[in-house]
Amino acid sequence: MKPKDKINSILIANRGEIAIRIAQTAKKMGIESVGIRTQKEPNAHYLTQMDRILDFPEREKNDIPEFLDIESLVLLAKRNKIDAIHPGYGYLSENAQFAIRCTEEGVIFIGPSPRVIQNMGDKVIAKEIAAKGKVPMLGGSKGCVDTLDEALEIAKQIGYPLIIKACAGGGGRGMRIVRKQSEMKQMYFSAASEAQSAFNNPEVFIEKYLENPRHIEVQIVADSYGNVIHLGERECSVQRKHQKLLEEAPSPALDEALRKRMTDAAISLAKEAGYVSLGTVEFLLDKDKNFYFMEMNTRVQVEHPVTEMITGLDLIELQIRVANGEKLPITQNDVKLNGWAIECRINAEDVQSDFSPYLGVIKALKMPKGEGVRIDSGVTVGSEITPHFDSMIAKLIVHAKDRKTVIENTLHALDDFQVKGLKTTIPFDKAVLHNEVFRKGDFDTSFIEKDMDSMVYREKDEELLAALFAVSHFEKQNKAQDCRKEDLDLWALRNRINNM
Template sequence: MKTKDKIKSILIANRGEIAVRIARTSKKMGIETIGIRTVKEPDAYYLTKMDKILDFPDREQSNIPEFLDIESLVLLAKRNKIDAIHPGYGYLSENSQFAVRCIEEGIIFIGPSPRVIKNMGDKVIAKEIAAKGKVPMLGGSKGCVITFDEAQEVAKLIGFPLIIKACAGGGGRGMRIVYKESEMKQMYLSAISEASAAFNNPAVFIEKYLENPRHIEVQIVADSHGNVIHLGERECSIQRKHQKLLEEAPSSALDETLRKKICEAAVALAKEAGYLSLGTVEFLLDKNKNFFFMEMNTRVQVEHPVTEIITGLDLIELQIRVANGEKLPITQDKVKLNGWAIECRINAEDAQSDFSPCLGVIKALRLPQDDGVRIDTGIVVGSEITPYFDSMIAKLIVHAKDRNAAIDKTLKALNNFHIKGVKTTIPFDKAVLQNKVFKSGTFDTSFIEKDMDTMVYREKEEEFLAALFVVNDFIDKNTPQEDVKSGQDLWKLRNTISNM
């Protein structure tokens, strides 16, 4: 179904798998897609999915990375008479000034209003809005903490452990946990220094630290006609240094009563904020099943596919329709959660070397293919993994009738997911899914440090399978099925691969 009238073309101000993802839905809606080519990856796979490709204007005098250059992005859209800009996630997706400049130039920004982005991006203001919406929160400072003396006073009131957080930004930056008074000054200075470097804003606030909670987030969507609904929750507790690695929906920690409470709290917050578009309200859940507001992300999330799979809804389409001024096509009573979904982020990283990035060229690639298996990726054979961009190269999303079946199907898919040329986190994902604590559903955010004996899991036949994969790739390129006996022998090996 096409959009009604406003959005006929979209500039996708992003790259990689999310650019491919946005293009897929936009084309389905009859919207022209425009991608951005950079000198750092001029032959990137995502460009092949665009109706039109634009190069950045002359950037000889600019030190700003392409996807962070607000004025160049707006200029591209304006010069080419593009109706809307979709920022994806990361980069400028939660930058209120980017939204302002789009609006000033008559371009539709596919996301919340600048005011909401700014308010929810400021952790102190966000907490004030949450309080007005009667959303549960952890105790802490009433606002930003300006001096170390003030920080000490807050610490005395709430006690240890506590956490110091940057008022602006996210992603774990400008965040320090303090377990005792003797650590306070060092951690305070470290937090404000990192916050200043990361967000150009040294302001921090302090709140009580909840040790080893679960990380639960709720997907909401709101239109300009006063409708706000939730699409259930996601479990995001498998993380390292506050970076999510594996997600699932729904969460094994919630029963129907608690799910209703936490989802209603997310909707209440969105209404109090005057929210419009997709958004994610993040909560911490303690061992006694008490939940507390943490923050709100004003964009589409990396892990949005697990919600799409269990609801049957296209979140990018909802986002575009809301930006086009349309009413939500679904009401809360029509939202149904079906089965279980797991997402593994496939990063070009070596889990055995402290998740260090791995650079190189993708020499061979085989993606798993099965019912209920989805791959969102920005790479193909020949793609180069460079130091310029994020290390995530693909996402594996699996759907099954229940959690146990989803775990089994995800493991099977990972065993059939082969990448040659760079190390990836596939062995790490296998280790997580094989872990007894993870399987039991009783894990928390300390899982990697506390419950994992090894960072990787390897099948006994993995080296043999990798060799067969190379043979299979060779056959595809060089050997016809009707060839001589040597070729026939290779085809026997190929049949072995396909039946494993």
């Protein structure tokens, strides 16, 4: 059903699978989806799913990547009389200046207000808001730490280990763990340098470091009428270098009582922040089931499909309706968590080479189908993985009645997922799902380093097949050598006859 008034067209300021995902919901709602064609991938698959395509405007300087060029994107929307911009995830999705420029030019930004984006993006202000909302937090600095001496003094007060984080960003960048005083100087300046490079802001803050916690996030959505609800939680502890690799919903670590406490805290934070839109509150959970606020993401998450699968809700639709000024069409009592869902990020990466991107062209592609199986993808046969963009091929999302069943069903789907021409993370995903620690649900953020013997799963018959291949190859070589020996003997005999 189409929104009541304002939004009739959306410029999707993104690419790949999330651009297609947004276009699908827009089409369902009777809204025109407008995609952006760039010179780096003029024949990209996501463009085939758009109602209208606009070429990215020519620029005098091309030093800013297209999807980070605020002025060009806003100008594109305004000149073509497009009602709203959806930023997707990444790029400018959490950029307050982008939201400000949209507002100034009369374009609806599908996301929270610039003030809220700014506040939640500033980790120090976000912690202050969380404290007002009585959300549990780890001890640490009250604000940004300006000098090494100040950092050392705070370390004395809270003790080691501690973690240094960028005040202006997240995603694992500008983040360093310090386990003893002798490491503080190097880690402090290293974190500040990376923060400057990643966020153009060198400021950092310090908090107590929780060894091997679980990483659990709560999905919330709020409208401009004061209604705030949660849509359950997601388990995001399978990660490497603070980057999520596989997610599930709900979390095997939560019972109903803990879920209630954690989701109540997320709603309290959203209300205290004056939040309006889709958002995610991220928590750390220790072994004693104590949880602590980490940060809030003011955008749709990569892993949002697992929440959609267990709630039956379209999160992008809720996001658009709230941006359109509508009341939430559901209440908390309407939200039911049904079954279990897992998402595997299928990336073009060489797992055995430290997950390095694997560039190349997809020569053949077969994606799994079936009940409870969903694929979110932005590629097709002939698509190229280039250094210009991320290496994601697809997201495989599987839903089933319980966790045991969804693990088995996901493994079957991974068996049916075939990509030729590139190395992918499929063997890694299989290794995780076969791992006994993961299967028991008793894992944390140290899972990959501590509990995985191998980064890739070896099929049961793989070693036997390799041995058979080696034997066959050896026999062929010997046969070839024998043939060459016979040929040489015949050649020698012919020479003797000719010389007689």
